[in-house]
Amino acid sequence: MNTRVLIALDTLDMTSTTLATARSFFPHAACHLLHVLPAVPQTVSSLGGPVVLVGTDQPSRNEAQQQLRALGDGELVDGGDPASEILRRAASDAFDLVVMGTSGRRGLSRMLLGSVAERVVRESARPVMTVRQAGHGPASRILVLTDFSSAAHQALSAAQQYFPDANAHLLHVVSPTALTAPLSLAPAGRAITAASLAARNREWVQEAREQLARLGGGEIVEGDPAEVALARARSGAYDLIALGTAGRDGFERLMFGSVAQQIVRESPIPVLTARSLDLAVQGA
Structure with a gap:
């Protein structure tokens, strides 16, 4: 029986160390990609002044959908909490293992993704493989x-x-x-x-x-x-x-x-x- 791997991606590009490492360690696994789109503040005007709405604009989602399809099978989630989305899927019977990165590229993204990884590691119902630097598998x-x-x-x-x-x-x-x-x-x-x-x-x-x-x-x-x-x-x-x-x-x-x-x-x-x-x- 093939291992069913949920790969949580913070970026949608071919240079993702998380994706490359997951495929290297599990070359024959059934992989499902998950990317949670960040909530993008959008400002609209009203009679009472500007109102900030939190959501994901459609052009960005369309672009992200194309990028995801180029990487493999998976899904996008609009403006959700990444840790909660990963944990909800890990609690189901759809996956055997979670693979995710431990840091973003820079600044706030790096700090937030680190906290996401720590929460998933603490709470996941399935084993979790975390990736900080590119690794080469399968592990021997x-x-x-x-x-x-x-x-x-x-x-x-x-x-x-x-x-x-x-x-x-x-x-x-x-x-x-x-x-x-x-x-x-x-x-x-x-x-x-x-x-x-x-x-x-x-x-x-x-x-x-x-x-x-x-x-x-x-x-x-x-x-x-x-x-x-x-x-x-x-x-x-x-x-x-x-x-x-x-x-x-x-x-x-x-x-x-x-x-x-x-x-x-x-x-x-x-x-x-x-x-x-x-x-x-x-x-x-």
């Missing part, structure tokens, strides 16, 4: 960043499903602060000592090794998860990063969400993200 070397959460398992499953011939390298990054900071984890009335911290850390690392072994093996390193992943991405050793968009619960979930946002914003290679199935069902 994938870095899978895992915290062993449901979302991380979904990201691994998506990577294996869409790139079955790729070599997936699992990486678990232990933050130094996670190993030393949380005093609240001490049993009531018992002081935390260096020895108890060391024992707990050994237990965490051993648990991580066991979980990695069950997944087929991987690597454990200490550091800032986003910075470690981005350094690996910049090394040229990988074609794609895959990760979940939320951690296990509470503060850990918040922190892993921020890790995903930083990687999506800064990664020089495409990033495949996925949510927990439970969260995706709740948000749909």
